[in-house]
Amino acid sequence: MGKKYLKVLFVASECAPIAKVGGLGDVIGSLPKALKKLRVDLRIAIPKYKGIDFKKHLFKIIAKKIKVGKSFVNIYQGFLPGSKVILYLLENKKYFGENGIYFERGAFVGSFREIQRFLFFSQAILEIFENLNWFPQIIHCHDWHTAIAPLLLKIKTKNKKPKTLLTIHNLANQGEWRAKKILDFLNLKGDEIDSLKIRDKRKKLNILAQGILNTDFLNTVSKTYSQEILTKKYGEDLEKILSKRKKDLFGILNGIDQDRFNPKACLNLKVNYSVSNLNQKRENKIDLQKILKLSQNQNFPLFSLIGRLTSQKGIDLIAKIVPDLVNSGCQLIILGVGERKYENKLLKLAKKYQRNVSVQIKFDPVLAQKIYAGSDFFLMPSRFEPCGLGQLIAQRYGTIPIGRKTGGLADTIEQDKTGFLFKEYKAGAFLRVIRKALKFYQNEKEWKKLIKRAMKKDFSWKKSAKEYLKLYNKLIA
Numbered sequence: 001m002g003k004k005y006l007k008v009l010f011v012a013s014e015c016a017p018i019a020k021v022g023g024l025g026d027v028i029g030s031l032p033k034a035l036k037k038l039r040v041d042l043r044i045a046i047p048k049y050k051g052i053d054f055k056k057h058l059f060k061i062i063a064k065k066i067k068v069g070k071s072f073v074n075i076y077q078g079f080l081p082g083s084k085v086i087l088y089l090l091e092n093k094k095y096f097g098e099n100g101i102y103f104e105r106g107a108f109v110g111s112f113r114e115i116q117r118f119l120f121f122s123q124a125i126l127e128i129f130e131n132l133n134w135f136p137q138i139i140h141c142h143d144w145h146t147a148i149a150p151l152l153l154k155i156k157t158k159n160k161k162p163k164t165l166l167t168i169h170n171l172a173n174q175g176e177w178r179a180k181k182i183l184d185f186l187n188l189k190g191d192e193i194d195s196l197k198i199r200d201k202r203k204k205l206n207i208l209a210q211g212i213l214n215t216d217f218l219n220t221v222s223k224t225y226s227q228e229i230l231t232k233k234y235g236e237d238l239e240k241i242l243s244k245r246k247k248d249l250f251g252i253l254n255g256i257d258q259d260r261f262n263p264k265a266c267l268n269l270k271v272n273y274s275v276s277n278l279n280q281k282r283e284n285k286i287d288l289q290k291i292l293k294l295s296q297n298q299n300f301p302l303f304s305l306i307g308r309l310t311s312q313k314g315i316d317l318i319a320k321i322v323p324d325l326v327n328s329g330c331q332l333i334i335l336g337v338g339e340r341k342y343e344n345k346l347l348k349l350a351k352k353y354q355r356n357v358s359v360q361i362k363f364d365p366v367l368a369q370k371i372y373a374g375s376d377f378f379l380m381p382s383r384f385e386p387c388g389l390g391q392l393i394a395q396r397y398g399t400i401p402i403g404r405k406t407g408g409l410a411d412t413i414e415q416d417k418t419g420f421l422f423k424e425y426k427a428g429a430f431l432r433v434i435r436k437a438l439k440f441y442q443n444e445k446e447w448k449k450l451i452k453r454a455m456k457k458d459f460s461w462k463k464s465a466k467e468y469l470k471l472y473n474k475l476i477a
Helices: 023-028 031-037 112-125 149-156 179-186 207-214 223-228 239-244 275-291 315-327 340-352 365-374 390-396 407-412 427-441 444-455 462-476
Strands: 006-011 040-047 060-068 071-079 086-091 138-142 163-168 176-178 204-206 217-220 249-251 302-306 331-335 357-360 377-380 400-404 420-422
Touching (some): 006 462, 023 031, 060 112, 086 112, 112 149, 112 179, 112 207, 138 462, 149 163, 176 179, 179 204, 204 207, 223 249, 315 340, 340 357, 390 400, 390 444, 400 407
Parallel strands (some): 138 163, 400 420
Antiparallel strands (some): 071 086
16 A cells, blocks of 8 residues: 555645735745645645636635534635645635735734634634545644634544644734634633633733644744744744743745746746846846836846835835935835835835836736846845745846845845845945945956856755655654
């Protein structure tokens, strides 16, 4: 008889390209493919949001009216595009039928509707297995959105329980609300398990904290971040709780889908290129300048940033240095959505420096790939960064990252070899490292060496998928 496949269910709020807002969606849309190649029966479940395109993505209904509390879910089944990974969509029009994936632009909790949405989703996950005739050995939860599932498993599952792994992609987003409202929604008294008696500083119940305390194992998405979150500086008020689980906490670096992000084959580029024909990268730069109505000159150093426009990403530092960049003859492109105050500030700067600065407030994966290919530098001055995918994708395209030495940026950018790092979270420190990077840019020989080293880095999921498999086996041993 052949070796049995390990059965693992990913539960998350996003999955690219079906429903994506940030890096979480990219991880859920790519890591399962690598795990499938390692003989893991890996399946994914996400909510069936209103905006999912059923003309583009084929799903069929496989179960109807499964009772969840006082409501019901229907299950749709399809495949993760480009793979044989089974993907389930859970349908409930009351909880998943309005808005997009999140209710707030910054993806942080702003209303109880958001809490309800993901509490209900977590409840529903535990009710679907009999209808699927498939029972996972491990439920792999991602971020606060599904962090209540390990607690619910402990309380409500009497038979043999699946093991649980909770991956923290962003510790700052925790899912906090008034305890009574959460407990009432879950039909709990609050004395079923000791952790439910814990409140945060504002007397609220913290869903992510409940996940940390009740999951079997937990991990972050880089080794450095797994150490940082045990400190007061990066622990987001959960460092004491995390310290209790220190022996069960692991750091596994994120990867990227190197087939999807491939300058040799990407259909969205003006010209494809590789390490052996780097001159053709410049044509993508001119094309990008033309599309965004910037001054067209291949010699202008072109900086970019793609991501959520939030305080975490260091947008305030970016705004401070724009005049210096422009005065140095540089250009800047920003693509993303986020907090209104940052969007408005950046749009004002773009209006002031129209030939040098372009700010695109939207989600546009096609333009994103053009920016990765056409830029010279990619900026990530993050306050904290669990892993970061932008710097991995940028290096794949030969675009040199400049980031702050924190979390996954410290783990994936080699100083003066594949990119540049600064430590102090100050505009002055940021500008100094940019000036250093520009000296490399002005030395064509050194610049090409830098680009080639970056492009040759392997940021695929191969190594990390094997680390997850080891963790799964350790869980069920």
